Amino acid sequence: MAAQNATHAPENSTHAPDSVVPESDGVPESDGDSVRDREIAGEQSHLDRVYRRLEEKIDEAQFLMADAAKRGQVGTPGALAERDAQVFQAGVHLHRLNSEYEDFLFGRIDLLLGKDGKRGPDGAYTSVEPADGAIGADNRAEIAETLHIGRLGVLDADYTPLVIDWRAPAAAPFYRATPVSPGRVVRRRVIRSKGRRVLGVEDDLMRPEVTATLDGQELPAIGDGALMAALGRARSHSMRDIVASIQAEQDLVIRAPAASVTEVEGGPGTGKTAVALHRAAYLLYQDRRRYAGGILIVSPTPLLVAYTEGVLPSLGEEGQVAIRALGALVEGAEATAYDPPEVARIKGSSRMVKVLRKAARGALELSADAAPAGQPDGQLAFGAFDDEADTEDTAPAVPTDRLRVVAFGARVELDAAELRRIRQAVLGGTAPVNLLRPRARRLILDALWAKTGGDRRYSDPELAAEARSGFDEDITTEQDFADFLDAWWPELTPRRVLAAMTDEKLLGRWSRRVLQNREARLLARSLGGRLDAQGQGPLSVHDVALLDELQLILGAPARPARPREADPLDQLTGLEELTTFADRNSSGRSRRERLAEERTDYAHVIVDEAQDLTPMQWRMVGRRGRHATWTVVGDPAQSSWSDPDEAGEARDEALGTRPRRRFTLTVNYRNPAEVAELAARVLALAMPGMVAPEAVRSTGLRPRFAVAGDRLGDSVREEARRLLDEVDGTVGVVVAMDRREEARGWLADLGDRVVALGSLEAKGLEYDATLVVSPAEIADESPAGLRVLYVALTRATQRLTVVSGARDEPDADGVPDLLRD
Numbered sequence: 001m002a003a004q005n006a007t008h009a010p011e012n013s014t015h016a017p018d019s020v021v022p023e024s025d026g027v028p029e030s031d032g033d034s035v036r037d038r039e040i041a042g043e044q045s046h047l048d049r050v051y052r053r054l055e056e057k058i059d060e061a062q063f064l065m066a067d068a069a070k071r072g073q074v075g076t077p078g079a080l081a082e083r084d085a086q087v088f089q090a091g092v093h094l095h096r097l098n099s100e101y102e103d104f105l106f107g108r109i110d111l112l113l114g115k116d117g118k119r120g121p122d123g124a125y126t127s128v129e130p131a132d133g134a135i136g137a138d139n140r141a142e143i144a145e146t147l148h149i150g151r152l153g154v155l156d157a158d159y160t161p162l163v164i165d166w167r168a169p170a171a172a173p174f175y176r177a178t179p180v181s182p183g184r185v186v187r188r189r190v191i192r193s194k195g196r197r198v199l200g201v202e203d204d205l206m207r208p209e210v211t212a213t214l215d216g217q218e219l220p221a222i223g224d225g226a227l228m229a230a231l232g233r234a235r236s237h238s239m240r241d242i243v244a245s246i247q248a249e250q251d252l253v254i255r256a257p258a259a260s261v262t263e264v265e266g267g268p269g270t271g272k273t274a275v276a277l278h279r280a281a282y283l284l285y286q287d288r289r290r291y292a293g294g295i296l297i298v299s300p301t302p303l304l305v306a307y308t309e310g311v312l313p314s315l316g317e318e319g320q321v322a323i324r325a326l327g328a329l330v331e332g333a334e335a336t337a338y339d340p341p342e343v344a345r346i347k348g349s350s351r352m353v354k355v356l357r358k359a360a361r362g363a364l365e366l367s368a369d370a371a372p373a374g375q376p377d378g379q380l381a382f383g384a385f386d387d388e389a390d391t392e393d394t395a396p397a398v399p400t401d402r403l404r405v406v407a408f409g410a411r412v413e414l415d416a417a418e419l420r421r422i423r424q425a426v427l428g429g430t431a432p433v434n435l436l437r438p439r440a441r442r443l444i445l446d447a448l449w450a451k452t453g454g455d456r457r458y459s460d461p462e463l464a465a466e467a468r469s470g471f472d473e474d475i476t477t478e479q480d481f482a483d484f485l486d487a488w489w490p491e492l493t494p495r496r497v498l499a500a501m502t503d504e505k506l507l508g509r510w511s512r513r514v515l516q517n518r519e520a521r522l523l524a525r526s527l528g529g530r531l532d533a534q535g536q537g538p539l540s541v542h543d544v545a546l547l548d549e550l551q552l553i554l555g556a557p558a559r560p561a562r563p564r565e566a567d568p569l570d571q572l573t574g575l576e577e578l579t580t581f582a583d584r585n586s587s588g589r590s591r592r593e594r595l596a597e598e599r600t601d602y603a604h605v606i607v608d609e610a611q612d613l614t615p616m617q618w619r620m621v622g623r624r625g626r627h628a629t630w631t632v633v634g635d636p637a638q639s640s641w642s643d644p645d646e647a648g649e650a651r652d653e654a655l656g657t658r659p660r661r662r663f664t665l666t667v668n669y670r671n672p673a674e675v676a677e678l679a680a681r682v683l684a685l686a687m688p689g690m691v692a693p694e695a696v697r698s699t700g701l702r703p704r705f706a707v708a709g710d711r712l713g714d715s716v717r718e719e720a721r722r723l724l725d726e727v728d729g730t731v732g733v734v735v736a737m738d739r740r741e742e743a744r745g746w747l748a749d750l751g752d753r754v755v756a757l758g759s760l761e762a763k764g765l766e767y768d769a770t771l772v773v774s775p776a777e778i779a780d781e782s783p784a785g786l787r788v789l790y791v792a793l794t795r796a797t798q799r800l801t802v803v804s805g806a807r808d809e810p811d812a813d814g815v816p817d818l819l820r821d
């Protein structure tokens with residue numbers, strides 16, 4: 001493994017080299033006569049105390065559960081409600097306590113006396129600044145307070161804090177103190193443990209000039225600093241939390257007040273994703289009641305969702321946070337396919353709103369007009385979601401080119417032209433198409449009534465009203481009329497509209513003056529290539545935003561919710577009484593209602609890689625946070641979307657008028673300086689004038705350049721194998737999007753430490769080593785190609801290899817044209 005040498009001191013990790021007691025192997029020895037062993041033994045005895053207390057708490061929770069079960073048998077409504085709440089609380093508590101966190105306790109701060117001597121509810125001094133005279137003239141000081149920081153707060157039986165929750169105000173100095181502004185912190189310690197065993201400690205001195213004593217003993221500093229230790233670890237296929245080494249500029253974002261929109265910019269590896277995840281956990285801790293409405297984290301790809309989804313459970317937070325990929329934001333859709341850039345550009349543009357509105361209206365006319373008698377093809381597939389394309393599919397066809405009814409003993413008829421006029425009158429305006437059906441029904445009845453001459457027959461308005469209502473009832477209770485209405489004004493689904501858009505001619509009509517002919521053709525072909533006549537088939541990531549927009553344009557079909565039938569067995573045994581209140585509440589609501597709630601009701605929305613959202617995606621995400629507060633993190637230099645101004649407008653609309661707080665993260669924790677320096681050359685081409693974040697460490701290992709021989713695959717395999725030998729963790733091989741499948745074949749038998757990725761899939765991920773295949777191919781893929789290449793070059797935590805083909809015009813050293821100085 002590579003040696004790590006700090007090149008840039010991160011702001012809250014300055015270490016005092018003179019006082020370092022280096023660790024040898026990270027495993028404590030038993031006789032404990034060195035300073036390090038003594039310190040580890042001290043932390044071990046504190047951890048033992050914490051676990052003893054946790055065991056007591058687990059016993060308490062178990063007792064509460066048992067007690068609650070007894071109350072359940074009493075059966076009065078009050079006792080049941082109380083029992084539900086108690087079982088829930090005790091269950092949550094037990095679950096959290098029982099989860100064996102690898103490092104339950106991970107930090108400690110040694111502090112000087114607080115300025116005003118006041119203590120907060122957790123017993124800790126509240127003042128950030130030290131008391132006057134806390135540091136003597138000879139730079140000597142006494143430690144007044146030691147706080148241990150962990151994933152949960154634990155109080156001893158006498159309410160003294162054994163562990164402070166990392167999100168509590170008293171823990172803030174652990175993250176915020178820097179040598180420039182240390183406040184009361186003298187020493188910040190990160191404790192490494194496994195299970196119940198303390199393995200090591202890493203100290204950073206915030207006031208290296210002070211000689212501090214605790215209980216008469218001088219305070220030592222041990223190890224190489226926690227941040228460097230964390231950054232040097234091999235990467236696996238899942239992200240770790242950074243709770244033990246959050247840096248000051250990151251902590252400001254994590255703890256920013258929630259009321260406004262928090263916008264965070266920072267280059268690759270500055271911790272934006274990590275910060276976003278920790279912020280979700282922090283917000284829940286701060287105001288659990290408010291965020292019970294749910295926090296949504298929007299991620300660009302399913303790969304990044306899979307990579308990050310373990311972080312929140314490791315912070316003790318599950319359940320209330322949904323991490324969803326952009327292609328899976330609409331219930332029932334799981335899109336992973338990517339459109340070619342020219343198609344993505346069309347589908348992502350806000351011009352699509354107009355096209356979709358026209359298409360929805362057009363699809364309604366089309367489906368109604370296409371259902372003449374005896375032609376089942378004219379029938380529509382109903383159901384907004386895949387699993388609901390149900391009964392109507394197989395219903396017999398009903399003619400829709402005329403309507404014949406018998407009322408008051410006479411036959412009345414509306415012909416095709418009359419029906420079309422009615423439909424056009426109803427469709428004017430922008431109201432949701434599916435919700436206009438009652439209006440259409442009324443206009444049909446009006447037209448039929450007029451044809452009978454009924455409106456002229458009665459001079460007495462009361463009599464006229466009575467006759468009219470009898471007429472309406474006669475007609476509307478006929479099954480034939482209901483069938484006609486279903487066929488003539490069917491409930492459209494978004495997928496059905498997308499299916500209608502596969503017709504090039506029709507789409508050309510619906511998109512006239514909005515899309516160019518060529519664009520309409522590309523769009524129709526792209527949809528037609530995936531979807532069948534009913535709109536079923538795989539979606540691309542960009543199709544999902546169209547589907548969501550259509551859901552709004554169409555409105556939810558107004559079907560009555562089916563009441564849940566009580567299980568007769570439940571009634572016999574009275575078991576239903578034992579369901580929880582939450583069960584009972586939800587049982588009466590339809591799935592659609594619950595989905596609608598899920599779609600719009602988030603209390604906070606966090607958008608990761610925000611620079612990549614297209615205008616249509618911003619509209620989709622915005623709908624999920626209409627009343628939410630927001631955290632938006634991104635880096636314009638990594639944007640794969642070609643029109644930032646158009647996306648900017650859609651973003652502003654989604655975020656609303658709340659005040660904004662902007663933060664910038666400036667330190668690159670991922671890439672060694674050698675890798676960052678190479679990537680900065682591409683940044684200079686992609687975004688001239690943009691400043692790259694400063695890499696926090698250096699490995700001394702320069703990127704390697706290889707030129708592919710006749711067979712690109714062979715060279716890539718060979719270089720990937722070499723990297724697998726050189727690093728302990730993962731290797732990511734990044735290729736142009738249309739080489740993905742091919743690349744998977746090249747690497748098929750190299751094991752699961754190596755992964756092949758298309759350039760757009762690499763977003764947000766990181767690997768110990770990265771192999772970038774043909775920078776020129778990646779750069780030429782799209783108008784945003786250079787920025788996509790910048791993303792690819794910034795994925796490595798240790799080593800980077802670049803393989804060039806002829807197109808890259810490598811020089812004698814194998815350095816491709818794009819990466820030369």
Ligand SMILES: Nc1ncnc2c1ncn2[C@@H]1O[C@H](COP(=O)(O)OP(=O)(O)OP(=O)(O)O)[C@@H](O)[C@H]1O
Pocket residue numbers: 227230231240241242245246247250266267268269270271272273274275635638669670763764765766794
């Ligand atoms: N304070 C920290 N302590 C330890 N590791 C950190 C810290 N901050 C960031 N890292 C690590 O640096 C790496 C990059 O973090 P992250 O993926 O959040 O960056 P990012 O800004 O989202 O990058 P990108 O824009 O390239 O997706 C991760 O491995 C993360 O764990």
